[in-house]
Structures are given as structure tokens and as C-alpha cells.
Amino acid sequence: MCLGIPGQIVEISNVEHKLAIVNVGGVRREVNIACIVDEEHSPVSCVGDWVLIHVGFAMSRIDEKEAKRTLELLTEMGEVQTEIQAMRQSNTS
Amino acid sequence: MKFVDEFRDPQKAQILLQEIEGLVKRIPVCRDRPIWIMEVCGGHTHTIFRYGLNKMLPKEVEFIHGPGCPVCVLPRGRVDDCIALAERDGVMMTTFGDAMRVTGSKKNLLQAKAEGADVRMVYSPLDALNLARMNPDKEVVFFGLGFETTMPSTALTLLQAKQEGINNFSIFCNHITIIPTIKAILDSPDLQLDGFLGPGHVSMVIGTEPYSFIARYYRKPITIAGFEPLDILQSVWMVLKQLAEGRCEVENQYTRIVPPDGNTQALQAIQTVFELREFFEWRGLGSIDHSGVRVREEFSAFDAERKFPLPNLKIADPTSCQCGEVLKGVIKPSQCKVFGTACTPQNPLGALMVSTEGACAAYYNYGWIPEEDLHPARSLV
Numbered sequence: 001m002c003l004g005i006p007g008q009i010v011e012i013s014n015v016e017h018k019l020a021i022v023n024v025g026g027v028r029r030e031v032n033i034a035c036i037v038d039e040e041h042s043p044v045s046c047v048g049d050w051v052l053i054h055v056g057f058a059m060s061r062i063d064e065k066e067a068k069r070t071l072e073l074l075t076e077m078g079e080v081q082t083e084i085q086a087m088r089q090s091n092t093s
Numbered sequence: 094m095k096f097v098d099e100f101r102d103p104q105k106a107q108i109l110l111q112e113i114e115g116l117v118k119r120i121p122v123c124r125d126r127p128i129w130i131m132e133v134c135g136g137h138t139h140t141i142f143r144y145g146l147n148k149m150l151p152k153e154v155e156f157i158h159g160p161g162c163p164v165c166v167l168p169r170g171r172v173d174d175c176i177a178l179a180e181r182d183g184v185m186m187t188t189f190g191d192a193m194r195v196t197g198s199k200k201n202l203l204q205a206k207a208e209g210a211d212v213r214m215v216y217s218p219l220d221a222l223n224l225a226r227m228n229p230d231k232e233v234v235f236f237g238l239g240f241e242t243t244m245p246s247t248a249l250t251l252l253q254a255k256q257e258g259i260n261n262f263s264i265f266c267n268h269i270t271i272i273p274t275i276k277a278i279l280d281s282p283d284l285q286l287d288g289f290l291g292p293g294h295v296s297m298v299i300g301t302e303p304y305s306f307i308a309r310y311y312r313k314p315i316t317i318a319g320f321e322p323l324d325i326l327q328s329v330w331m332v333l334k335q336l337a338e339g340r341c342e343v344e345n346q347y348t349r350i351v352p353p354d355g356n357t358q359a360l361q362a363i364q365t366v367f368e369l370r371e372f373f374e375w376r377g378l379g380s381i382d383h384s385g386v387r388v389r390e391e392f393s394a395f396d397a398e399r400k401f402p403l404p405n406l407k408i409a410d411p412t413s414c415q416c417g418e419v420l421k422g423v424i425k426p427s428q429c430k431v432f433g434t435a436c437t438p439q440n441p442l443g444a445l446m447v448s449t450e451g452a453c454a455a456y457y458n459y460g461w462i463p464e465e466d467l468h469p470a471r472s473l474v
């Protein structure tokens with residue numbers, strides 16, 4: 001919950017509600033990008049950006065190298081698996 | 094120092110450790126006692142134990158594990174209120190996995206679920222909102238908790254619910270705020286500290302300025318730290334350097350994530366939706382003024398506390414628990430009377446055993462229990 005996980009924005013799913021699809025370690029998931037868009041960064045311009053995601057919200061832009069390093073480290077600590085499992089198991093049905 | 098090999102950049106770690114050794118010799122207090130550095134954030138606690146950083150550092154440097162795990166500090170009374178809500182007819186309770194395992198005075202949410210309450214584990218408050226959309230005949234409540242890192246997500250979800258008019262959605266707000274908490278720690282008479290490692294992701298939201306009172310009024314150095322083992326070593330080095338040079342400032346080691354002003358959009362969402370509570374109860378620490386937030390009155394239709402009656406009971410921690418002393422750094426987790434016996438990650442008695450970010454769970458899982466703590470009698474022979 002507090003560490004967050006890096007992912008890459010692959011498409012914008014809802015411009016009005018600022019929702020985007022990210023790829024997190026091969027898993028696609030919709031996240032909210034309201035915290036990383038402003039006048040300089042329109043939602044559409046975010047496609048391809050790497051972001052740090054906390055509980056379904058992109059909270060910070062990070063560079064690709066940093067994202068990969070962080071993913072490696074989190075994998076080592078077992079955090080990636082936990083996070084992806086939580087995404088998958090999220091009981092929305 | 095064999096564990097250093099595991100690091101991404103072992104050479105850099107070696108150099109840092111050497112420099113730390115050198116700095117320690119220049120700090121006057123070290124002659125009488127260790128230097129106490131509190132890591133406020135549970136994520137740091139986790140890294141420290143996972144990589145055995147506490148064993149690598151010179152013995153003059155001791156970590157005091159702060160109250161930075163939001164799941165761990167949730168008082169039993171709040172958990173009971175949440176369970177009472179979950180057990181109401183027509184309510185669907187949603188929350189993060191960790192929060193389902195924290196026990197109230199009698200049970201936790203998982204047990205309530207086994208007994209028939211509709212409790213769902215979600216990854217994000219957005220998923221909870223989705224559940225509300227799909228189940229218009231249910232009252233969907235999101236059990237929101239966390240420091241400023243997760244506060245914006247709850248706030249933005251509530252704003253979304255309002256915008257879309259999803260009226261069967263509400264929030265049981267247990268969010269807590271970091272600054273008053275650090276202040277309470279600094280004011281606590283039985284706690285002595287020399288410096289802080291500041292929480293990385295909370296600071297990503299609030300920026301570095303809110304910490305300046307620590308340097309200015311309490312004359313303690315603080316370094317905002319990242320979560321990698323090297324980040325933490327470097328941050329410790331930065332704190333020690335300040336101590337050796339007689340400075341106390343707010344420094345930022347985690348500049349790649351933490352901007353000085355924080356995240357404007359996130360802060361705005363928090364500001365719009367939440368206001369400070371007069372006080373909030375913490376497990377193990379008691380009541381801390383202004384340490385929690387509640388939903389503002391204009392959003393009362395989305396506030397579970399206003400929407401539903403709650404038992405709202407204050408329940409004391411079990412007497413055998415020493416979580417409060419651990420949180421304040423007065424004792425180490427393994428010195429708690431029930432550590433590893435009546436209290437284990439499988440059967441947590443205290444909250445610090447529940448989440449992997451809790452100090453007791455970290456001690457237990459990574460086995461960094463000093464021999465003499467495990468077998469106090471042995472050190473006598």
C-alpha cells in the first residue's frame with residue numbers, strides 16, 4: 001500500500017475522468033491519473049510515461065531506468081507479486 | 094558485511110559504510126550512548142530488516158522504528174466500528190488486504206466475513222466505487238486508511254462518486270496525518286532521538302517544507318529517504334553528517350520522487366475533501382491531537398460515520414501487548430513479553446505483527462533477533 005509499484009501508461013481509457021490503462025509487470029489495469037496531469041501534461045500526452053502507482057492512482061512520474069530498477073528491487077523483496085496478486089484478486093465481481 | 098554483496102551497487106555501499114564509521118567517531122554523544130535515528134515509515138522498517146541494514150551499521154547507530162505503518166496503529170475500537178458497519182444489513186464493506194487482518198476487541202474483518210458479513214478485499218478505492226456502481230441495492234462502504242500517500246486516492250474517489258451521483262457509496266475514514274504524529278513523538282517525555290529518516294512517499298505528496306519545524310524548533314536533523322537499501326544507507330550518512338557538523342536541516346535524499354512542494358493536485362484533493370479532527374486515537378500511543386482527518390461536512394452524504402450509527406467505543410489494548418512501548422522505541426519488538434509466543438504473524442495479538450511493514454512482523458519474518466534478546470538467561474553464563 002505504501003511502497004507503490006511502477007507501471008507504464010499504455011492508453012487513456014477515459015479523458016474526462018482521467019483514467020488510463022497501465023501495464024504493471026505484464027498485468028493491465030485501469031488507474032486514475034488525476035495527480036500527474038496539469039496544463040503542461042494533458043492526459044493524452046501521458047501515454048508511454050512511467051509512473052509510480054499507489055492503490056490504483058498514478059502519484060508520480062519516474063524515468064524508465066528508475067522504474068525498471070524499482071521493479072527489480074520490489075520483485076526481490078516479494079512486493080511485486082503481492083501487489084499484482086492484490087490487483088488480480090480485487091474483488092469487483 | 095557479507096550481505097552487502099546482495100546490493101545493486103556493493104561498492105557504493107562499502108564506501109558509505111566506511112564513511113559512516115568515520116562520521117560516528119566525530120559525533121560527541123556517541124561516547125556515552127548510541128545515536129538514535131527514527132525511521133518514521135513502515136516501508137523503511139521493512140527494507141532495514143530485509144537487508145539487515147541494522148547489522149551492517151556500526152553499533153553506535155540504532156534505528157528506532159516509528160509508527161509509520163497505518164494498519165498497525167489503527168485502534169481496536171475503530172476496527173470494532175468497522176466490523177459493526179460490515180455486519181449491518183445491506184452493507185458491503187470494502188478494504189485493502191492488510192486491513193482485513195487487524196483485530197478489533199473480538200475479531201477481524203476476515204472473521205466477520207466468514208460469519209456472513211459481506212466484506213470484499215479491493216486493491217484500490219476505485220474498485221470499491223465500481224462495486225457501488227454494480228450493486229445499486231447495496232450500501233458500499235470503503236474502509237479508507239493510510240497517511241498522506243493514500244489520502245489523495247480516497248479523496249479523488251469520493252469526488253468521483255459525487256460527480257457521478259453514486260449515492261450508495263461512502264467512506265469510513267481512518268486516514269492519519271504525519272506531521273502532528275511526529276510532533277507528538279518529539280514531545281513524548283520517555284523518548285530520546287537524535288534524528289529522523291523522513292517518509293519518502295508521504296513526502297511525495299506533502300513535499301519537504303512541512304518538516305521544517307523539526308529542524309527549527311526541535312533542533313533535529315531529518316532526511317527524506319527512498320526505499321532502496323542504498324537510499325537508506327545514504328540517508329543515514331546524511332543525518333550523521335548533519336550531527337557531526339552540528340547542523341539540523343531538512344534534507345532530501347529522495348529527490349527523484351519527492352519535489353520540494355509536493356504534489357499540487359493531490360494536496361488540493363485532500364484539502365477539498367478532508368479536514369483535521371480535533372484528535373484521533375492511536376493503537377499503543379493513545380490520543381494525538383489533530384492526527385487524523387475526517388470527511389468535510391459538505392460531503393456528509395459520502396461519510397459512513399455520518400450516514401450510519403456507530404458503536405464508537407473506546408477499547409483499551411490488551412494488557413499483555415507492549416505495542417506502545419515498541420512504537421515509541423522504548424523496547425525492541427523481541428523484548429515484548431508475548432513476541433513470538435502469543436503473538437505471531439499467523440496469530441497477531443498486537444497490530445505491529447499484522448502488516449509486513451510492522452516492526453514486530455519484520456523482526457519475526459527476517460529473524461533479526463539478537464541472541465541475547467531471545468535467550469536473556471544465556472548472556473549470564
Ligand code: SF4
Nearest residue numbers: 416429436443446453
Ligand atoms: S509482539 Fe505483538 S503484542 Fe508485542 S509489541 Fe509486537 S505486535 Fe505488540
